[in-house]
Amino acid sequence: MRTIGLLGGMSWESSVEYERLINTEVRTRLGGSASADLIIRSYNFADIEALQEQDAWDRAGDLLAADAKLIEEAGADVILLCTNTMHVVADAIKKAITVPFIDIIDVTTAAIQRSGVTKVGLLGTRYTMEGPLYRDRLLSGGIAVVVPPPGDRTIVHDIIFDELVRGIIRDTSRHAYVEVIRRLVDAGAHGIIAGCTEIELLVDQDDVPVPWFPTTRLHAIAAVDAALA
Numbered sequence: 001m002r003t004i005g006l007l008g009g010m011s012w013e014s015s016v017e018y019e020r021l022i023n024t025e026v027r028t029r030l031g032g033s034a035s036a037d038l039i040i041r042s043y044n045f046a047d048i049e050a051l052q053e054q055d056a057w058d059r060a061g062d063l064l065a066a067d068a069k070l071i072e073e074a075g076a077d078v079i080l081l082c083t084n085t086m087h088v089v090a091d092a093i094k095k096a097i098t099v100p101f102i103d104i105i106d107v108t109t110a111a112i113q114r115s116g117v118t119k120v121g122l123l124g125t126r127y128t129m130e131g132p133l134y135r136d137r138l139l140s141g142g143i144a145v146v147v148p149p150p151g152d153r154t155i156v157h158d159i160i161f162d163e164l165v166r167g168i169i170r171d172t173s174r175h176a177y178v179e180v181i182r183r184l185v186d187a188g189a190h191g192i193i194a195g196c197t198e199i200e201l202l203v204d205q206d207d208v209p210v211p212w213f214p215t216t217r218l219h220a221i222a223a224v225d226a227a228l229a
Contacts, residue, residue, distance in 0.1 A: 005076025121184030
C-alpha cells in the first residue's frame with residue numbers, strides 16, 4: 001500500500017471526512033482491520049481563511065507548497081489537497097514535489113465525463129464559484145458550467161463559512177441549498193458539483209434531482225485507487 005499525504009485542516013470538518021472516506025474504502029477493499037497509511041498536515045483554518053480574505057494567494061501557495069514537500073520527505077507516495085478553493089495554488093504544489101498530486105478538479109471532471117452530463121451547476125465558496133479555475137477546466141473537458149446568481153452565491157458562501165466549517169449543520173440551511181440547486185436545474189444544469197468539501201456534510205444525492213458530483217468522496221476514492229494500484 002502506498003502512503004497518502006493529506007494537506008488538510010481546510011477545514012478540519014471536511015478533513016475528518018476525507019480520513020473517514022479513505023479508511024472506509026481501504027477496509028472495504030482489503031477487509032479485516034485494514035486502514036489507510038496516511039501522513040496529515042492539518043492547519044489552523046483561521047490562518048488559511050485570512051489569506052483568502054486578504055487575496056494573498058501567492059503566500060498561501062508558498063505555504064502549501066513547502067508543506068507538500070515536507071509530506072513527501074516524510075514518506076508520502078501521493079499527495080492530496082483537501083479543499084476545492086485552494087486548488088487555485090495547485091500549480092505551486094505540483095512544482096514543489098516529485099510524487100503524484102491528485103487534483104480534485106481533474107477527478108471531478110473525469111467523473112462528469114463518465115456520466116455523460118455536459119452542463120453542470122457549480123456550488124462552492126465565492127472564490128470557487130466566481131473564479132475561472134473550475135469553469136475553464138470543465139469547459140476544456142467539454143462541460144458547460146452554470147453558477148448561481150449573486151444572491152444565491154452569497155447564501156452558499158455564507159453557510160460554508162458561518163456554519164459548515166464550524167461543524168454547524170442546520171435543516172434550514174439544507175433547505176436553502178436545495179432551493180439554490182433547484183434554481184440551477186431550472187437554469188439548465190443537468191448535474192450539480194459539490195465544489196466545496198464541506199458541502200457534503202449538508203447535502204447528498206437524496207436532496208438533488210439530478211446527478212450529484214461529491215468532490216470530497218470522488219477525491220478520496222481516487223486517493224485509494226492510487227494507494228492500492
